[in-house]
Amino acid sequence: MKRENVTGRANVEDTPELEAYYRELEGEALGALWNVANEIEPWYPQPKSVPTLWKWRRIEPFVRRAPELVSAEKAARRVVMLVNPGRKEWSAAAGLLYTGVQVMNPGEFTSAHRHQASALRFIMEGRGAYTTVDGERMSLGARDLVLTPNGTWHDHGVEAGGTQCVWQDGLDIPLMNSLDANFYEVHPQVVQTPGKLSRENWSKPYSPQFKYAWDEAYAALKKDAIYEYRNPLTGGPIMPTIGAQLELLRKGEATGAHRHTGSAIYQVAQGSGWSEIGGERFEWEEKDIFAIPSWAPHRHGASEEAVLFSFNDLPAMRALGLYREAPG
Ligand SMILES: [Fe+2]
Ligand SMILES: [Fe+2]
Numbered sequence: 001m002k003r004e005n006v007t008g009r010a011n012v013e014d015t016p017e018l019e020a021y022y023r024e025l026e027g028e029a030l031g032a033l034w035n036v037a038n039e040i041e042p043w044y045p046q047p048k049s050v051p052t053l054w055k056w057r058r059i060e061p062f063v064r065r066a067p068e069l070v071s072a073e074k075a076a077r078r079v080v081m082l083v084n085p086g087r088k089e090w091s092a093a094a095g096l097l098y099t100g101v102q103v104m105n106p107g108e109f110t111s112a113h114r115h116q117a118s119a120l121r122f123i124m125e126g127r128g129a130y131t132t133v134d135g136e137r138m139s140l141g142a143r144d145l146v147l148t149p150n151g152t153w154h155d156h157g158v159e160a161g162g163t164q165c166v167w168q169d170g171l172d173i174p175l176m177n178s179l180d181a182n183f184y185e186v187h188p189q190v191v192q193t194p195g196k197l198s199r200e201n202w203s204k205p206y207s208p209q210f211k212y213a214w215d216e217a218y219a220a221l222k223k224d225a226i227y228e229y230r231n232p233l234t235g236g237p238i239m240p241t242i243g244a245q246l247e248l249l250r251k252g253e254a255t256g257a258h259r260h261t262g263s264a265i266y267q268v269a270q271g272s273g274w275s276e277i278g279g280e281r282f283e284w285e286e287k288d289i290f291a292i293p294s295w296a297p298h299r300h301g302a303s304e305e306a307v308l309f310s311f312n313d314l315p316a317m318r319a320l321g322l323y324r325e326a327p328g
Pocket of ligand 1: 113114115119148154
């Protein structure tokens with residue numbers, strides 16, 4: 001056999017006989033692998049998601065208009081979703097991660113529910129927001145992070161004496177749906193009765209700590225320039241499928257470029273700067289949100305001191321043995 005001509009890749013020219021054969025296959029719910037092999041077995045990840053930046057000044061007017069058009073009660077979750085142009089069929093912001101911006105006025109609340117999807121919320125602005133997770137009620141201020149891990153009962157609201165609150169939701173809904181493993185349930189009570197959650201003999205696959213206050217996270221970030229939100233019991237990620245972190249970029253500083261499997265959604269918590277993602281340059285400022293698809297080379301730089309909040313699907317990648325990293 002002549003090795004030099006063996007590429008291991010499909011290279012079949014259509015003939016009338018083959019075309020008829022393909023049509024017959026289709027009628028039997030069959031198919032020819034060689035027609036799709038190059039696409040479904042790429043040399044390296046070929047995400048459908050594209051690097052995307054959503055400017056806050058473009059999102060904000062839509063977020064503010066939502067409460068005028070639809071009540072929190074009717075919408076159940078009044079959220080403006082960030083949809084990657086390449087991932088519309090999954091309502092994903094990148095890869096199998098979903099994100100959206102939720103707005104709530106004083107006195108409004110969502111009814112209690114739970115789902116298989118893991119969720120987090122990063123507060124963008126406002127006073128008086130709260131979340132109740134498995135009966136534990138937590139007050140939330142700007143840049144606090146709160147988890148509503150897979151399977152926990154949760155409801156959210158804003159105190160009557162508060163201000164309009166806005167936060168970013170991050171979930172793995174597309175991952176759950178692509179695995180056909182999603183469930184959704186409504187709590188017997190509209191809102192949960194707050195109580196004390198027992199954490200004795202904690203054996204859940206997610207962090208027993210649900211709230212990560214900004215002040216503490218920022219103080220730790222100042223020392224290390226990177227702050228991983230962690231499960232305090234294990235030192236591992238906060239949830240089985242989603243990880244989150246803060247990155248501090250000092251004025252004029254730029255990171256080295258790298259790429260890895262797994263998708264990430266960023267929010268600019270403070271400051272301004274730029275990112276190069278997959279060869280494209282994006283300028284960002286506070287509250288802007290951007291998506292880094294799997295395997296896209298990326299680096300960040302700051303024009304003034306900046307803090308980037310991000311969440312990712314790396315825990316899922318690592319758990320499945322799929323994490324791979326390379327220089328950009
Ligand atoms: Fe939820
Ligand atoms: Fe990265």
